[in-house]
Amino acid sequence: MATNKSKSQSSLALHKVIMVGSGGVGKSALTLQFMYDEFVEDYEPTKADSYRKKVVLDGEEVQIDILDTAGQEDYAAIRDNYFRSGEGFLLVFSITEHESFTATAEFREQILRVKAEEDKIPLLVVGNKSDLEERRQVPIEEARSKAEEWGVQYVETSAKTRANVFFDLMREIRAKKMSENKDKNGKKSSKNKKSFKERCCLL
Template sequence: MGREQNLPIKYYVSILTIWSKMAANKNKNQSSLALHKVIMVGSGGVGKSALTLQFMYDEFVEDYEPTKADSYRKKVVLDGEEVQIDILDTAGQEDYAAIRDNYFRSGEGFLCVFSITEQESFTATVEFREQILRVKAEEDKIPLLLVGNKSDLEDRRQVSVEEARSKAEEWGVQYVETSAKTRANVDKVFFDLMREVRAKKMSENKDKNGKKSSRNKKSLRERCCIL
C-alpha cells in the first residue's frame, strides 16, 4: 500500500459534501432501512482501503493508492435484518485537523487500523483514538474496534498479539486481526462494529423514550392537580 499524497482542502470538503448528500437522498425503497456510518482510521499504508474494497467487492487490490478519502455504501443483512452501511475510508495523512474532526464527528463507529508489520502504525492508533474521543466528547461510549491488518504476513510481524490485546483491553474495546489479502475476519470487523453501533442507537432511543414518557407523566400529574 502506498502513502497518501496531500491534496487541497477542497477535495476533503467535497467528500464530506458527497457523503452528506448520500445520507440525505436515500430513495424510497431504502428509506426504511437502518443506516450505520463507519469510519476507517489509521496511518497511511496499513490497508484501510484494501479492507474496505475487500468488504465491498470481494476483491483484494494490492496496488491501490488512495490520495483522498472515499465513501462507499452497501446493503447487507445484519442478524437477519437488512441494513445499510456507509463506509468513509479516510486517507491516513490528512494535514487538515478541522477536516479530520468533521470526518470523526460524522461517524457512528470506527475501525482503528494498524499493520502488524509496522510498530509505528500501532503507536499511531493512540493519537487517532484520542482525536475521536475529543471530537465525540459528549458521547458516553463510542463504538470502536482495534484492527491489526496484514495477518498473512506473520513472518514480518512487529506487533505481538499480546501487545495489541493489552491495548484493546486498556481501551475497553475488541481486538481483531485481519487480512485483506486472504479475507480473514474482514466481514467480522465490519459486522461486529455495526452490532455495536446498533446497540448504542437502541440504548439511546430507549433513554429518549423513557425521558419522554417521564415528562408526559409529570405533565399529566400537573394537569390533574390543576383540575
C-alpha cells in the first residue's frame, strides 16, 4: 500500500517555493501556519527548514515544497544553492519595519543573479504582519509601487489571520512551467519537421 501511495504522490506536480527575507519578518510563522494551521508567535529558527505538503490548487492535487531560509543567508554559497533550487520566491518583509522592506531589493538582486538564465522568475513581494496596522512603517503605496517597478505582484498578509499567499505563487510557477513545456514541444516539432524535410531531399 505504501508503495502505491508514494507512487501516486511522486506523480503529482511539485512546486518548489523559497521563503526569503530578513530575520524576524515572519517567514517561519507564515510557513507553519500554512503547513499546520497554527500560529507560532515566537519561533527562532537557526537553520533552514524544508516542508512538503499535498494541496488542492484550482481543483488539481499538487505538492508544494517550501524551503524556509534562516540564518544561512550570510553564507553566499549556501544561499545561492537555495535560490538555484527554487522555482518561485516569496520575498517577505514586515510592514512594521521599514528596514526589512529596504532589504527586499538586495534579496531580489541575489535571486536575479543566481537565476540569470531564466526569463521570468515567479516572485511575490509579501508585506507580513498586516494585523499590526497601528505599527505600520511601510505605506501600501510605497510597497505597491516597488512591486510594480519590478513587474511582480504585491500582497499583504498575516500569519495570524491566515490570509494565504502560497497559492498565488504556485499559480505563477504553474503558468511558467506550462509555457516552458509549450516552448519545448514547439521546438521539438519544428525540429522533427526539419529532419523530415531533410530526409525527403535525400530521396
